[in-house]
Amino acid sequence: xxxxxxxxxxxxxxxxxxxxxxxxxxxxxxxxxxxxxxxxxxxxxxxxxxxxxxxxxxxxxxxxxxxxxxxxxxxxxxxxxxxxxxxxxxxxxxxxxxxxxxxxxxxxxxxxxxxxxxxxxxxxxxxxxxxxxxxxxxxxxxxxxxxxxxxxxxxxxxxxxxxxxxxxxxxxxxxxxxxxxxxxxxxxxxxxxxxxxxxxxxxxxx
Amino acid sequence: xxxxxxxxxxxxxxxxxxxxxxxxxxxxxxxxxxxxxxxxxxxxxxxxxxxxxxxxxxxxxxxxxxxxxxxxxxxxxxxxxxxxxxxxxxxxxxxxxxxxxxxxxxxxxxxxxxxxxxxxxxxxxxxxxxxxxxxxxxxxxxxxxxxxxxxxxxxxxxxxxxxxxxxxxxxxxxxxxxxxxxxxxxxxxxxxxxxxxxxxxxxxxxxxxxxxxxxxxxxxxxxxxxxxxxxxxxxxxxxxxxxxxxxxxxxxxxxxxxxxxxxxxxxxxxxxxxxxxxxxxxxxxxxxxxxxxxxxxxxxxxxxxxxxxxxxxxxxxxxxxxxxxxxxxxxxxxxxxxxxxxxxxxxxxxxxxxxxxxxxxxxxxxxxxxxxxxxxxxxxxxxxxxxxxxxxxxxxxxxxxxxxxxxxxxxxxxxxxxxxxxxxxxxxxxxxxxxxxxxxxxxxxxxxxxxxxxxxxxxxxxxxxxxxxxxxxxxxxxxxxxxxxxxxxxxxxxxxxxxxxxxxxxxxxxxxxxxxxxxxxxxxxxxxxxxxxxxxxxxxxxxxxxxxxxxxxxxxxxxxxxxxxxxxxxxxxxxxxxxxxxxxxxxxxxxxxxxxxxxxxxxxxxxxxxxxxxxxxxxxxxxxxxxxxxxxxxxxxxxxxxxxxxxxxxxxxxxxxxxxxxxxx
Numbered sequence: 001x002x003x004x005x006x007x008x009x010x011x012x013x014x015x016x017x018x019x020x021x022x023x024x025x026x027x028x029x030x031x032x033x034x035x036x037x038x039x040x041x042x043x044x045x046x047x048x049x050x051x052x053x054x055x056x057x058x059x060x061x062x063x064x065x066x067x068x069x070x071x072x073x074x075x076x077x078x079x080x081x082x083x084x085x086x087x088x089x090x091x092x093x094x095x096x097x098x099x100x101x102x103x104x105x106x107x108x109x110x111x112x113x114x115x116x117x118x119x120x121x122x123x124x125x126x127x128x129x130x131x132x133x134x135x136x137x138x139x140x141x142x143x144x145x146x147x148x149x150x151x152x153x154x155x156x157x158x159x160x161x162x163x164x165x166x167x168x169x170x171x172x173x174x175x176x177x178x179x180x181x182x183x184x185x186x187x188x189x190x191x192x193x194x195x196x197x198x199x200x201x202x203x204x205x206x
Numbered sequence: 207x208x209x210x211x212x213x214x215x216x217x218x219x220x221x222x223x224x225x226x227x228x229x230x231x232x233x234x235x236x237x238x239x240x241x242x243x244x245x246x247x248x249x250x251x252x253x254x255x256x257x258x259x260x261x262x263x264x265x266x267x268x269x270x271x272x273x274x275x276x277x278x279x280x281x282x283x284x285x286x287x288x289x290x291x292x293x294x295x296x297x298x299x300x301x302x303x304x305x306x307x308x309x310x311x312x313x314x315x316x317x318x319x320x321x322x323x324x325x326x327x328x329x330x331x332x333x334x335x336x337x338x339x340x341x342x343x344x345x346x347x348x349x350x351x352x353x354x355x356x357x358x359x360x361x362x363x364x365x366x367x368x369x370x371x372x373x374x375x376x377x378x379x380x381x382x383x384x385x386x387x388x389x390x391x392x393x394x395x396x397x398x399x400x401x402x403x404x405x406x407x408x409x410x411x412x413x414x415x416x417x418x419x420x421x422x423x424x425x426x427x428x429x430x431x432x433x434x435x436x437x438x439x440x441x442x443x444x445x446x447x448x449x450x451x452x453x454x455x456x457x458x459x460x461x462x463x464x465x466x467x468x469x470x471x472x473x474x475x476x477x478x479x480x481x482x483x484x485x486x487x488x489x490x491x492x493x494x495x496x497x498x499x500x501x502x503x504x505x506x507x508x509x510x511x512x513x514x515x516x517x518x519x520x521x522x523x524x525x526x527x528x529x530x531x532x533x534x535x536x537x538x539x540x541x542x543x544x545x546x547x548x549x550x551x552x553x554x555x556x557x558x559x560x561x562x563x564x565x566x567x568x569x570x571x572x573x574x575x576x577x578x579x580x581x582x583x584x585x586x587x588x589x590x591x592x593x594x595x596x597x598x599x600x601x602x603x604x605x606x607x608x609x610x611x612x613x614x615x616x617x618x619x620x621x622x623x624x625x626x627x628x629x630x631x632x633x634x635x636x637x638x639x640x641x642x643x644x645x646x647x648x649x650x651x652x653x654x655x656x657x658x659x660x661x662x663x664x665x666x667x668x669x670x671x672x673x674x675x676x677x678x679x680x681x682x683x684x685x686x687x688x689x690x691x692x693x694x695x696x697x698x699x700x701x702x703x704x705x706x707x708x709x710x711x712x713x714x715x716x717x718x719x720x721x722x723x724x725x726x727x728x729x730x731x732x733x734x735x736x737x738x739x740x741x742x743x744x745x746x747x748x749x750x751x752x753x754x755x756x757x758x759x760x761x762x763x764x765x766x767x768x769x770x771x772x773x774x775x776x777x778x779x780x781x782x783x784x785x786x787x788x789x790x791x792x793x794x795x796x797x798x799x800x801x802x803x804x805x806x807x808x809x810x811x812x813x814x815x816x817x818x819x820x821x822x823x824x825x826x827x828x829x830x831x832x833x834x835x836x837x838x839x840x841x842x843x844x845x846x847x848x849x850x851x852x853x854x855x856x857x858x859x860x861x862x863x864x865x866x867x868x869x870x871x
Contacts, residue, residue, distance in 0.1 A: 021429070025352050029425040032455060036417060040459035043496075047467065047478065047489065054484030056477070131476045135484030138476035142467065160840055173846065 023176050030180050034187050037150075041191050044143045045198060052203070054135035061140070061203025064124060070200045073116045074192065080109035081189040084182050091178045094170045099178070100162055106185070107158050110151055117148050140199065147195055150188050157181055219824035220400065225377045231293075232313065236376040239286075265802040267354040270763055272361045273339030274658065277651065279368055280332025283324050286372065288725060290321040295715040303703035314699035315382035316401060320371070322385025323405060327412055328368045330505045330639065333647035335364070335419055338447050338508060340658055341650075342423060344756035345441045347432025347774065349767045352425035354800040355842065360419035362810025367412030370817050374404040378821075381405040384697065386494050387468070389479035389487045394472045400821050403472065407817035410465045413458055420454030423447060432755070434774035441754040441778075442518075442531055446511025449535040450504045453542060457500035464493040473820070488553055495546040503542040505639065507535060509646025510577055513599050516653055517581045519750050520596040521588025524778060527580040534573035534580075541570040551622045560619040567617035571610060578603060593750070594668035598649035601676040602641055609637025612687065629698075630690025633683045640679060648675075656744040660762035664738065667731035674724030682717025685710040745867070753781040760864045766797045766852060769861035794854040794861070801850050808838050 052061070087102035121141070124130065131141040161181060165174060214222075227233040250256055263271060293309060294317055301307030309317070343351055351357045374380040381401040383392045392402045427448045431440065440448075467478040468490065477483030479490040518525040525531065547555060547563040581603070590596070612634040616622045625631060648671075656662045686694075689710050694701070701707055735742055748757040755772055756763075758780045770792045776782045812834035819828030852860075 025425055025429045028429060029352060029421060032421045032424050036421065036455050036459050039456055040463055043460050043463040043493065047463070047493075050486055050489050051478070051484065054477075054486065056482075056484035058484075131470075131474065132483075135477045135480075135486065138470070138478055138483075138485075142470060142476065142478075156836065160843065164844070177843075 023172075026176060027179060027183075030183055034183065037187070041143075041146070041194075044139075044146055045194065048139040048143050048199065051135040051139040056134035056136070058134040058137060059129055060136070061199070062205075064129065065200050065203050067200065067204055069116070069120065070196060073113055073120075074196050076109050076113045076116065077189060077192050080106045080113065081186055083109060084185045088178055088182045091170055091175055096165060096169055099170065100165055103158055103162050103165070107155060107162070110155050110158070110185075114148060114151050114155070117144065117151075121145070143199065144195060147188065147191055150184075150191075154181070154185055154188060157184070216826070217824070219819070219822040219827075221377065221822045221824065225400075227376070229310075229313075231308065232375075235289075238289075239372055239375045260804075261802065264807055265804045267350075267358050267800040267802060267806075268765060269339040269343055269351050269354070269357060270658065270765075270767070272358055273336045273341075276332050276336030276339060276361060276364070279365060280329050280336060283328040283332065283368060284725070287321050287324040287329055288722065290317045290324070291718055292722065293317055294321065295711075295718045297699060299708065299712045299715040301700045302708045306700060309699065311699050312379075312382050315384075315697060316380040318697050319381045319383055319385050319387070319401075319405065320374070323381075323409070324371060326385065326501070326505075326639070327409060328364075328371065330643050330647070331412070331416060332364065332368075333651075334450075334505060334508050334643070335360070335416070337512065337647060337650045337654070338419075338423060341654060341756060342426065342444055342447055343430075344657075344759065344763065344767060345444050345754050346427060346430060346435060347755050347768060347772050348426065348430040349797065350800065351422055352430060353422050355803065355806060355848070356418050356422050358803075358806035359809050360415040360422065362806045363415030363418070363813055364412050366810045366814035366817065367408040367410075367415070369814055370404060370408035370411065370821070373818065374401065378404065386498065388494075389468065389471070389485075389490050390481045392468060393480055395480075403469070403821040406465050406469050406472075407821055410462065410469075411813050411817050413461050413465070416454055417458040417462070420451045420458065423451045424455060427451070432771055432774055435779070438529070438532070439774060439777045439779070441511075442514035442525055442528070443508070443511035443754075445532055445535055446507045446509075446514070449539045450507040452539055453500045453504045453507070456543070457497045457504065460493055461497040461501075464490065464497065467493075469820070473823075488550075491550050491553065492546070495549045496543070499546040499549065500542045502638065503538055505643045506646070507538065509602075509643050509650075510535075512646045512650040512653070513581060513602060514577075515754065516595045516599055516649055517584045518778075519653075519752050520591045520593060520599075521585045522591075522751065523584055523588040525580070526583035526586075527576070528777065530576055531580055534576045537573040538570060541566060541573070545570055548617055548622070551619045552626050557619070564617050564619045564622075568614055571614050571617075574610065578607065593652075594663075594665060594672055595649040595653040597669060597672045597676075598645045598652070601672060601679075602645040602649070605637050605641030605645070605676075605679065609634050609641055613638065625690060627695050628690035629686040629694045629696060632696050633686035633690060636683055636686075645675075653750070654756070656742075656749045657747075657756055657759075657761050657763060659739075661735065661739040661742040661744055662749060664731050664735045664742070667727055667734060671724050671727045671731060674720055674727060678717050678720025678722075678724055680717070681720060682714050685714045685717075689714075748780075748784075753778040755780050758783070764860060764864060766799065766857060766860075769857050770794055794858045796854050797852045797857055798849050799852065801848055803842070803845075803848070805838050805842050809835055812838065 083102050083105040087099050087106060090098035090102060121144075124137075129137055131138045158181060161174075161177060164177075168174060170178075227236045250259060263275060266272065294314070297307040297309045297314055301309075339351070339357070343349065371380075378400040381387050381392065381397065381404065383397060383402060383405070387402055387405055390396060427440075427444055467476070470476040471478050471480060471485070477485040479485050479487045481487065514525055514531065544566045545563055547553075547559065548567045551560050551563070581599070612630065616625055616631065616634060652663050652668055689707055692705070692707060692710075694705075694707055744761045747760045749761070750757075755768075755774070758772055759767060772779065772783075773788075773792065782788070812831045814831070816828050816831030816835070819825065819831055
């Protein structure tokens with residue numbers, strides 16, 4: 001194989017290769033983790049599919065869900081994915097302030113999404129339709145809240161990352177982590193699309 | 207008074223004096239476990255080993271040491287699980303007719319559950335991950351795993367789960383629900399004590415550790431193989447681990463979900479598996495076995511890998527049918543997700559569903575059969591040396607084949623309806639798990655022991671251990687097949703004299719005694735071998751005339767594993783290098799290794815606190831534990847100084863010295 005970077009000493013190339021290997025290793029490992037998380041969500045979706053009609057005299061999805069509200073939630077989350085993408089683009093150009101700005105936007109949008117979700121939960125619980133009401137509601141709350149828990153973890157991670165970028169700037173290590181968090185964030189978006197479709201759209205369809 | 211109660215329930219949750227053991231036998235267990243713990247602490251203090259222990263072991267990130275710790279914990283748990291068996295078998299041999307034996311029904315059921323849980327999660331999994339940690343990096347020519355910190359954290363989560371299971375001996379009780387805690391029995395209504403919670407949270411914590419280890423080893427094997435080692439040149443053990451770790455990655459999330467849902471049912475009043483409220487208890491059985499069946503293969507595939515290495519080495523031949531072996535592993539990985547329903551044919555899923563799963567179950571026996579034949583053909587016309595690893599292999603083939611045929615028999619749904627929940631089933635799966643998994647792990651330990659510790663185990667005692675285990679095992683489990691046919695069910699704490707089962711139960715108990723003797727001799731073997739370590743020293747680094755890369759390193763393996771990275775051009779790289787006298791020409795280079803850190807252990811302790819807090823509803827403790835995990839992870843992520851470098855000159859000096867001492871090539 002020819003030297004990919006002419007002019008760079010061989011020893012240096014070796015170090016570069018080692019660094020590159022290290023980075024691909026981490027990102028690949030994170031993909032494998034995301035795959036396992038897919039299995040986790042798939043199990044919860046399966047549980048929801050089994051229990052969705054077990055309303056036990058309680059309300060069904062059609063009676064509970066308000067599609068416009070959920071659509072608003074969805075749009076907020078999708079925009080946060082967009083701003084997260086912009087943060088990664090700025091990070092590749094090493095524009096520190098832009099990265100911080102876009103991550104702040106992402107964080108705020110994520111927080112709004114979480115608030116909307118908790119507000120919906122609160123509304124249901126106040127009406128007496130908590131997870132204790134029926135098998136359907138148990139599976140609904142658990143599936144959606146597991147996604148919400150992931151969002152919460154993402155927000156904590158993002159807050160730490162912002163502090164980290166402010167303090168240390170965009171080093172190679174930071175860039176790698178920015179890639180990881182954006183992977184995580186987009187993955188949560190994809191999961192939400194499934195929740196939106198399977199839980200809410202199909203739920204109202206009935 | 208009321209203030210006092212509120213105060214106590216905030217700080218202690220459900221924990222009070224009633225949590226202490228209620229009778230003498232349970233108290234005995236508690237005293238035993240506590241005195242072992244105190245004895246250990248005292249021993250370390252008296253011999254002033256705390257600093258050494260902390261620096262060399264508790265904070266280590268080295269997979270070679272983490273592997274040893276896994277194995278030590280697992281062997282300790284083997285004694286615990288074995289003590290459980292002693293009680294169970296005693297009860298079953300004397301609790302006939304008017305004699306009610308020594309254990310109450312509830313206590314008997316707790317011991318059965320603890321036995322199963324401990325043996326699978328903390329013995330079989332521990333031995334497996336221990337051997338994987340020790341050997342996989344060496345076999346692929348890597349100096350470490352992909353994520354060392356994650357690896358140490360996996361171990362500490364495993365450790366936290368182990369402590370939680372054993373805490374149930376002292377405080378509260380354990381699940382009396384069987385090792386998989388089927389609802390509705392395991393729901394709060396029918397199991398109101400903390401037993402099931404102990405079960406849930408110890409497995410949850412250990413399970414997350416296993417999942418992380420699975421991801422870690424997938425990346426290690428796929429991304430860190432030494433130059434030249436393409437997939438079809440990997441040692442068979444590495445292949446088997448890769449298959450097993452894929453199963454871990456796909457199956458363990460299901461376990462996490464399943465346990466969490468049960469916990470939600472118990473703690474937050476959801477209706478996933480409850481009898482009322484729109485729950486579906488058969489969903490639990492489906493979920494737990496969608497994890498549980500792959501789990502069987504998670505355990506047994508690495509054992510298959512170990513036997514593949516051993517048979518080739520001790521027959522001094524290339525492994526027969528390498529490619530078919532790889533495909534057999536791949537087939538098992540895929541098929542293992544299509545057979546879970548055979549654990550509950552009697553659910554009433556209908557003849558078509560049962561038929562499908564029955565046929566799939568018979569099909570999965572085929573790749574396993576391919577493997578057995580491959581091993582036998584490897585031996586055919588080989589120059590076979592019958593050292594103790596090879597004896598374990600012979601024992602494995604005999605037991606695994608008997609157990610496997612019983613399994614194929616039970617794959618036929620109508621027959622399963624007769625044998626379901628009987629001792630026939632118990633005999634079958636013990637033959638698979640003990641004969642398959644445990645024998646494999648024992649073989650692996652005696653095979654790789656000199657590599658890790660620098661001296662061989664005493665061979666004469668090793669043989670004795672094998673024969674005691676092998677004969678004891680047959681004596682203990684063949685009667686169970688017969689008892690199963692006679693209608694004896696599993697988890698039976700009492701039966702009437704007229705059934706005529708007692709004699710067979712006594713025979714089984716005698717078998718257990720033989721196995722117990724085997725374990726005793728095993729301990730003796732280690733003690734004697736440590737005493738004679740100078741005589742048994744392995745100076746060559748290659749005591750068995752091995753084939754794969756781990757044997758090219760000095761024994762015990764130095765911290766950097768490979769002073770110079772080996773070149774791989776063919777399968778059985780080290781064997782080829784020896785035969786063709788290929789000298790390593792690569793140069794020494796700076797070696798970067800992870801620094802020690804106590805943070806993995808901190809995460810383990812915090813996870814234990816969280817689990818213990820949830821079990822006893824001590825919510826402040828659970829929250830503190832969880833926060834501590836989060837903070838520890840953040841602190842770790844801030845640390846950029848996690849590695850140290852051994853300069854090339856230093857490596858060269860150390861390597862020269864080691865090789866001069868041992869007379870290595």
